[in-house]
Amino acid sequence: MKNIAGYSKLSKEEKIDWLVANYLNNDLEAKSELISYWHRDLNTQKVLDEFSENTITNYFFPYSIAPNFLINGDYYCLPMAIEESSVVAAMSNAAKFWSTRGGFKTEILGTTKIGQVHFIYKGDEAQLKADFQIIKAQLLEGSKYISFNMEQRGGGVKDIELIDMTQYEDGYFQLKASFDTCDSMGANFINTCLEEYASTLKEIVGKNPKYGTVKVILAIVSNYTPDCLARATVECKVEELGSFGDISAEEFAEKVRIAVKIAEVDPHRATTHNKGIYNGVDAMIIATGNDFRAVEACGHTYAARNGRYGSLTHCTVENGIFKFWIDLPLAVGTVGGLTQLHPLVKRSLQILGDPNAEQLMMFCAVAGLAQNFAALKAMTTVGIQQGHMKMHLLNILNHYNATEEEKEYALVYFKDKIVSFTTTRVMLEQFRSAKKEVK
Numbered sequence: 001m002k003n004i005a006g007y008s009k010l011s012k013e014e015k016i017d018w019l020v021a022n023y024l025n026n027d028l029e030a031k032s033e034l035i036s037y038w039h040r041d042l043n044t045q046k047v048l049d050e051f052s053e054n055t056i057t058n059y060f061f062p063y064s065i066a067p068n069f070l071i072n073g074d075y076y077c078l079p080m081a082i083e084e085s086s087v088v089a090a091m092s093n094a095a096k097f098w099s100t101r102g103g104f105k106t107e108i109l110g111t112t113k114i115g116q117v118h119f120i121y122k123g124d125e126a127q128l129k130a131d132f133q134i135i136k137a138q139l140l141e142g143s144k145y146i147s148f149n150m151e152q153r154g155g156g157v158k159d160i161e162l163i164d165m166t167q168y169e170d171g172y173f174q175l176k177a178s179f180d181t182c183d184s185m186g187a188n189f190i191n192t193c194l195e196e197y198a199s200t201l202k203e204i205v206g207k208n209p210k211y212g213t214v215k216v217i218l219a220i221v222s223n224y225t226p227d228c229l230a231r232a233t234v235e236c237k238v239e240e241l242g243s244f245g246d247i248s249a250e251e252f253a254e255k256v257r258i259a260v261k262i263a264e265v266d267p268h269r270a271t272t273h274n275k276g277i278y279n280g281v282d283a284m285i286i287a288t289g290n291d292f293r294a295v296e297a298c299g300h301t302y303a304a305r306n307g308r309y310g311s312l313t314h315c316t317v318e319n320g321i322f323k324f325w326i327d328l329p330l331a332v333g334t335v336g337g338l339t340q341l342h343p344l345v346k347r348s349l350q351i352l353g354d355p356n357a358e359q360l361m362m363f364c365a366v367a368g369l370a371q372n373f374a375a376l377k378a379m380t381t382v383g384i385q386q387g388h389m390k391m392h393l394l395n396i397l398n399h400y401n402a403t404e405e406e407k408e409y410a411l412v413y414f415k416d417k418i419v420s421f422t423t424t425r426v427m428l429e430q431f432r433s434a435k436k437e438v439k
């Protein structure tokens with residue numbers, strides 16, 4: 001395989017040509033396929049191209065709507081960008097289920113974001129600690145010009161602490177700063193503040209002989225934001241849950257409670273359980289132009305905050321009440337980043353009623369809770385495969401190049417049968433040979 005210097009300097013067409021010539025067997029169909037995914041409006045395409053580097057085309061993903069979410073007394077449609085077929089159906093199912101049982105209730109438990117300057121200090125540590133309040137005032141003063149606008153919007157820097165980490169590495173200290181970034185996710189603002197703190201710190205310490213030396217190792221936002229937290233809850237009387245085939249409401253409530261308990265104590269199960277939660281959360285995070293890697297990384301750390309990785313949702317069945325809730329750390333924004341640039345992100349936010357960051361946090365927490373409830377409901381009653389494979393049927397049919405007529409037939413045929421690649425292939429073979437015979 002070939003390598004190339006200066007790929008980023010080529011035009012988009014040249015980039016495609018080089019790729020096709022060297023990695024796609026000079027296949028002109030591959031070239032026109034790549035080009036066929038360009039947006040027809042060249043201005044929009046340019047905006048999309050400029051989100052990234054070395055862009056050659058767009059990668060398509062389904063964009064779906066999960067309707068009928070009753071949240072704090074109002075109905076919402078949740079926009080979702082996800083490729084897993086059963087996820088949106090599961091969301092809609094949970095939305096419908098809870099809409100007749102009081103809906104979802106949400107609250108914000110905190111909005112604090114964190115950034116750190118990690119540095120090595122060689123000198124009188126007691127002096128550094130003793131003077132930290134004076135140093136902190138200088139750090140805050142030195143970064144005022146950066147935080148001014150954020151302060152006008154009601155946010156800014158909340159505090160800076162000096163953390164002694166010398167037990168882990170000789171001379172290792174941190175500045176741990178907390179921020180309120182209002183409706184923006186805030187990573188850029190936080191990183192700019194942190195780099196300013198780093199240079200002010202070096203200056204203060206470097207110029208004063210009573211201190212030692214500071215070597216800044218790195219200054220960066222922390223994606224772990226346990227105090228930027230949304231809670232979503234559903235609850236109803238156990239009997240209102242209704243029965244599921246031969247499973248009574250009481251039995252269902254108990255099974256769900258134990259299923260959540262299992263995820264609380266067993267990391268193997270917890271990982272899959274939380275993965276299901278992020279099926280809902282990530283789909284909304286992507287649809288609203290937020291950073292799903294940051295949100296997921298944070299959630300998994302939060303799930304392990306007590307020393308063992310466990311469930312992000314919780315369930316109690318007490319005094320005849322079934323209660324199911326999630327506490328989810330979510331550092332998201334509704335201004336800045338892609339939010340005003342990506343056409344479908346703008347549309348997603350409009351669909352959600354142009355929420356502020358706190359409202360978006362609540363919608364995402366609801367999506368996670370709904371997704372987890374739907375998965376647990378399926379698994380504790382009929383099993384996951386019935387719904388999953390029914391939803392996957394269209395993918396399998398497309399894999400075998402099924403016609404529209406074959407798809408229609410298959411949807412009826414599989415109503416009371418188990419879907420798999422083999423059963424679908426056999427069904428198609430039978431259908432196709434029966435058709436040949438008729439001809």
Ligand code: MEV
Pocket residue numbers: 084272273274275276277279372375376384
């Ligand atoms: C599949 O994408 C998600 C589930 O595995 C989640 C779970 O097991 O809770 C169904």
